[in-house]
Amino acid sequence: MGWIAVCASIGALVLxxxxxxxxxxxxxxxxxxxxxxEHAPLDIGPPVGAELGSFVGTHVSGxxxxxxxxxxxxxxxxxxxxxxxGPAGLAAALESATALERVLRALxxxxxxxxxxxxxxxxxxxxxxxxxxRAASAKLALQRVFxxxxxxxxxxxxxxxxxxxxxxxxxxxxxxxxxxxxxATFVDxxxxxxxxxxxxxxxxxLFGREAPYREQAVALCGADEPERKLExxxxxFDEHGLPLPKASVLAYQTDASGRYAPPGSRTRSPRxxxxxxxxxxxxxxxxxxxxxxYPGRDEPADVHLTVTAAFHELRYxxxxxxxxxxxxxxxxxxxxxxxxxxxxxxxxxxRTFRVDVRLEGN
Numbered sequence: 206m207g208w209i210a211v212c213a214s215i216g217a218l219v220l221x222x223x224x225x226x227x228x229x230x231x232x233x234x235x236x237x238x239x240x241x242x243e244h245a246p247l248d249i250g251p252p253v254g255a256e257l258g259s260f261v262g263t264h265v266s267g268x269x270x271x272x273x274x275x276x277x278x279x280x281x282x283x284x285x286x287x288x289x290x291g292p293a294g295l296a297a298a299l300e301s302a303t304a305l306e307r308v309l310r311a312l313x314x315x316x317x318x319x320x321x322x323x324x325x326x327x328x329x330x331x332x333x334x335x336x337x338x339r340a341a342s343a344k345l346a347l348q349r350v351f352x353x354x355x356x357x358x359x360x361x362x363x364x365x366x367x368x369x370x371x372x373x374x375x376x377x378x379x380x381x382x383x384x385x386x387x388x389a390t391f392v393d394x395x396x397x398x399x400x401x402x403x404x405x406x407x408x409x410x411l412f413g414r415e416a417p418y419r420e421q422a423v424a425l426c427g428a429d430e431p432e433r434k435l436e437x438x439x440x441x442f443d444e445h446g447l448p449l450p451k452a453s454v455l456a457y458q459t460d461a462s463g464r465y466a467p468p469g470s471r472t473r474s475p476r477x478x479x480x481x482x483x484x485x486x487x488x489x490x491x492x493x494x495x496x497x498x499y500p501g502r503d504e505p506a507d508v509h510l511t512v513t514a515a516f517h518e519l520r521y522x523x524x525x526x527x528x529x530x531x532x533x534x535x536x537x538x539x540x541x542x543x544x545x546x547x548x549x550x551x552x553x554x555x556r557t558f559r560v561d562v563r564l565e566g567n
Contacts (some may be wrong), residue, residue, distance in 0.1 A: 250378045250390035251366050257385050260355070260363040262322065263331065265338055267351025276320055276353060277385055281486070282418060284317045284383045284411035286404060288394070291324045291372035295341050298323075298377045300396035301404075302342075302350045308404045309349035315448055315486065317408060323354040326372045331356045379404075383411040384418075416559065417488040423481040425456060425493035430477075432461035432497075434555035437524075438490035441483050441512060442563045448487030449564060452514035455480050456491050458507065463497035495556060498531055505531040510560065517564035524560060 251257060259275040269279060276287070286305055290298030298321055305319045321342075325334035334354050342352060355364070370376045379391040381404075389407040394400050417438050441452040457478035459465055465475040477496075481489040496506040506529055510522040523544040525532050532546060540546070547558040 248368065249370055249376065249392050250368055251380060251387040253387055253389065255366055255387045257380070257382055257387060258363055258366050260359060262353045262359055263335065263356045265335055265352040265354060266342075266347065267320070267353075270351075273356070273358070276318075280318050282384045282415055282488075283315075283486070284381075284408060284415055286317075286319045286379060286381045286408060287322055288320070289322045289324060289367065289369055289378040289380070290376075291370070291374060292326055292337065293373060293375040294377045295323060295337070297375065297393065297395070299342055299345060301377060301379060301394045301400055302347060303345060304394075304396045304398075304400035305404055306345075306347055306350045308401055308408065313447075314349070316412070319350040321350065321352050323352070324369060324372050325354065381407040381411065383414050384416055388414075417484070417486075417490045419490070419492075421484070421488070422490040422492040423456075423479045425458065425477045425479045425491055426460075430460070430494045432494040435493045435495050435508075435549075436491070436552075436555045436557045437493075437508065437549075437560065438488065439560040439562060440487045441489065441514065442487060442561065443514075443517065444564065444566045446563070448483075448485075449514055449517070450483055450485045450487060452483040452487070452489075452512060452517075452564070453480060454483065454489045454562075455511040455513075456493070457509050458493065458496040459499065461494060461497045463499045463506070492555075498529075503531055505529045505536070510562070512562050512564060514564055516567050518567050520562055520564055522560060522562060524558070 257277060259277055261273050261275050263273050264270050276285070288298045288301050288305065302319070302321050309317060309319050323334065323338045325337070329337075331354075334356065338352055338354055367378070367380070369378060376393055379394045380387055381389040388411055391403065391407075394403065419436070422436065422438075437456075441449045441454065443449045455478065457465075457475035459475070460477055465473055465477075467476070477493060479491060481491060483489050493508075496508060498504060498506045505525045508524040510520075510524070512520045512522065521543050525536075525544060525546045527546050527548045537546070545560065547560065549556040549558040551557075
């Protein structure tokens with residue numbers, strides 16, 4: 206029998222881990238929050254909650270080695286830690302990268318990424334910058350942490366949000382982020398067990414906040430559909446707990462009046478319905494409106510999901526809303542294995558929730 210994990214869009218199922226107040230760090234739980242520990246230089250590194258812009262550099266190692274690519278674009282919304290440094294801070298950055306390597310090796314490869322961004326001094330050729338980076342890292346066994354460098358074609362404006370120190374500075378800037386939003390910034394993180402603990406504490410809360418981009422959303426209705434907007438997403442896993450790509454997720458619901466089809470219609474086939482196919486990370490996302498309860502009945506408003514994948518058992522999921530007065534104490538006690546109750550907070554004008562589904566093998 207499968208399971209369903211449910212969380213609200215941001216904040217639910219988030220493991221809150223304290224960050225030791227050692228060295229320089231700023232960390233926050235949500236957009237717009239910024240809290241400094243010790244004497245953190247708040248003019249270095251992106252503020253917590255800042256949206257990180259795309260930048261294109263040359264990848265020296267990793268899955269895109271030898272190519273120019275934007276790490277944020279290539280790896281999507283995945284939780285990540287990036288370590289930035291100029292020539293004077295490169296050795297310290299690689300010390301932090303070694304600590305990050307140990308943290309990432311304890312996690313499945315699909316769960317998080319880490320990388321070093323080398324910012325060479327002005328006037329350095331791309332070839333010399335690459336030789337410097339390769340030589341400095343030659344004796345390190347970095348498999349999960351990849352290396353990239355800012356080359357001569359990188360646009361300086363693309364780096365403005367990162368608020369990096371001058372290239373001649375020995376300081377390093379380490380940024381933890383998810384969904385392109387900075388979640389923690391460390392200056393001069395260092396290495397060893399203390400750095401590992403701080404990196405782990407910064408990374409773990411990000412897993413509950415990961416979400417596919419809005420651009421991936423499949424619409425159940427037109428943008429002019431009346432009622433407050435609803436956005437929901439989730440991840441499909443296989444029986445081993447691994448993300449399941451190419452799964453089919455059918456979503457359907459009533460409209461604001463509580464009807465699947467208009468009065469007088471010759472079919473009960475839902476008017477608000479759509480199918481999403483999970484991406485390589487097992488993610489799906491939908492855009493809709495709040496459903497209404499069925500007219501004249503005491504059944505709660507709901508959203509239905511039918512999830513299928515090749516060589517896996519089919520799953521049905523019914524989603525109820527925690528603040529619906531029709532979700533009574535009696536109904537909560539009698540909840541079956543198909544139905545889940547979600548908190549759906551209002552975010553950017555839309556109610557939002559997340560539902561993860563695990564399919565058993567067939």
